[in-house]
Amino acid sequence: MSNVVAPKGLEGIVATSSSICFIDGDAGVLSYRGIDIHELAERSTFEECAYLLWFGKLPNTSELANFATQLAAARKLDPKIIDLLHSVPTTASPMQVLRTAVSLLSIYDADEADCSHDANVRKSFRLTAQIPMIVALFDRIRKGKPVVEADHKLSHAGNFLWMLNGERPSETATRAFDIALILHADHELNASTFAARVIAATLADIHSAITGAIGALKGPLHGGANEATMRLLYAIDKAGADPIEYVKQMFAEKKKISGFGHRVYHTEDPRATHLRRMSEELGKAAGSTKWFDLSRKIELYVKEQKKLNANVDFYSASTYTTLGIDIDLFTPIFAISRIAGWAAHVIEQHDDNRLIRPRADYVGPAYPSRYIPIAER
Ligand SMILES: CC(=O)SCCNC(=O)CCNC(=O)[C@H](O)C(C)(C)COP(=O)(O)OP(=O)(O)OC[C@H]1O[C@@H](n2cnc3c(N)ncnc32)[C@H](O)[C@@H]1OP(=O)(O)O
Ligand SMILES: O=C([O-])CC(=O)C(=O)O
Numbered sequence: 001m002s003n004v005v006a007p008k009g010l011e012g013i014v015a016t017s018s019s020i021c022f023i024d025g026d027a028g029v030l031s032y033r034g035i036d037i038h039e040l041a042e043r044s045t046f047e048e049c050a051y052l053l054w055f056g057k058l059p060n061t062s063e064l065a066n067f068a069t070q071l072a073a074a075r076k077l078d079p080k081i082i083d084l085l086h087s088v089p090t091t092a093s094p095m096q097v098l099r100t101a102v103s104l105l106s107i108y109d110a111d112e113a114d115c116s117h118d119a120n121v122r123k124s125f126r127l128t129a130q131i132p133m134i135v136a137l138f139d140r141i142r143k144g145k146p147v148v149e150a151d152h153k154l155s156h157a158g159n160f161l162w163m164l165n166g167e168r169p170s171e172t173a174t175r176a177f178d179i180a181l182i183l184h185a186d187h188e189l190n191a192s193t194f195a196a197r198v199i200a201a202t203l204a205d206i207h208s209a210i211t212g213a214i215g216a217l218k219g220p221l222h223g224g225a226n227e228a229t230m231r232l233l234y235a236i237d238k239a240g241a242d243p244i245e246y247v248k249q250m251f252a253e254k255k256k257i258s259g260f261g262h263r264v265y266h267t268e269d270p271r272a273t274h275l276r277r278m279s280e281e282l283g284k285a286a287g288s289t290k291w292f293d294l295s296r297k298i299e300l301y302v303k304e305q306k307k308l309n310a311n312v313d314f315y316s317a318s319t320y321t322t323l324g325i326d327i328d329l330f331t332p333i334f335a336i337s338r339i340a341g342w343a344a345h346v347i348e349q350h351d352d353n354r355l356i357r358p359r360a361d362y363v364g365p366a367y368p369s370r371y372i373p374i375a376e377r
Contacts, residue, residue: 005361021188025264041274046181053344074129075150078108090142094332099214101134106207124343135332136163183271186341192216196342200349201356213342226330228258229317243297259314275315282322291318
């Protein structure tokens with residue numbers, strides 16, 4: 001066994017080979033299967049990106065139409081899942097509920113224990129269709145609103161907004177949401193995807209892997225940072241504080257500013273470019289750029305003082321708020337998109353599997369240490 005200890009947090013360690021996502025953190029490049037994220041954000045749809053991530057190539061017209069039809073047809077939930085959404089406290093966080101519901105989904109999935117390629121693809125369709133339904137239905141149930149049936153004629157993005165709000169979404173809102181889904185769909189071996197691959201590598205099923213991934217995404221150092229960012233913006237606004245002074249004080253207290261910094265990017269996160277623009281444009285269209293303006297002041301100051309760049313979570317906060325989405329749905333929305341990437345990684349792991357089991361550098365009491373009988377301690 002090698003005595004080389006990996007850097008803390010496995011920084012810079014290449015832990016597997018993968019053909020799904022390419023990132024150049026110094027150049028600010030992100031691509032799905034080699035296709036640049038900027039092109040995808042401008043020209044693609046979430047459905048097309050999910051196809052690209054799962055099948056490794058862009059679909060032609062009929063392949064894309066079939067894919068979208070299959071995804072829409074998978075908008076079905078066993079009544080026991082709806083019962084669960086009614087039975088949990090309305091104060092439960094949507095991330096808690098989503099994690100629990102996805103775990104429960106496995107019990108009602110006909111392919112549950114089948115980890116073959118084809119079964120994994122079938123389950124990926126179902127999970128990708130079901131996750132947004134769970135998020136939208138729980139939000140309505142907790143607010144005492146009637147649940148909204150899925151509309152199979154709507155796109156993935158449009159159907160989520162429809163089921164959440166019970167109103168036909170505008171084209172602008174649907175496209176903005178679709179772009180957000182495209183931008184969040186995959187990011188190589190981020191913490192939640194790595195967690196999913198570790199679970200899948202035991203030959204556990206995809207529902208187990210995705211349940212674990214949702215748990216990993218929830219933390220404020222990862223997907224939870226979009227909610228933490230918005231809480232910061234609200235706190236500054238509520239206090240009527242000068243944002244620069246507020247952030248300066250946070251730096252003095254050695255606090256981290258949510259939505260800044262990244263393990264891989266040492267320059268602009270290419271997704272932040274789009275989210276910054278969307279935050280501003282949606283604000284203008286809604287008649288107020290208040291959240292964009294506040295975010296921008298903070299961004300410029302943090303960049304100047306600490307050379308830290310805004311990450312994908314920073315401007316998604318003001319973008320979602322401007323779209324009228326509640327703060328505790330931000331991280332579930334991240335999951336609504338990242339399921340596409342998680343599924344691609346679980347499929348890739350199962351297709352060519354080996355157990356993931358690294359070693360630890362033992363730094364505890366010397367071996368052998370004497371076992372002291374309890375009466376002598
Ligand atoms: C989808 C995503 O997961 S994107 C990331 C979402 N997370 C956040 O936005 C939370 C805030 N950011 C962070 O905590 C970090 O930048 C992470 C978790 C994203 C990356 O972490 P790491 O690569 O381990 O960097 P680490 O936390 O060691 O930071 C390195 C240095 O930069 C500082 N730093 C990093 N991010 C921030 C921040 N957001 N605010 C203030 N200082 C920061 C650290 O304090 C540290 O300084 P030091 O060397 O003086 O101690
Ligand atoms: O890659 C990471 O470390 C975090 C992540 O998921 C992302 O930026 O989308």
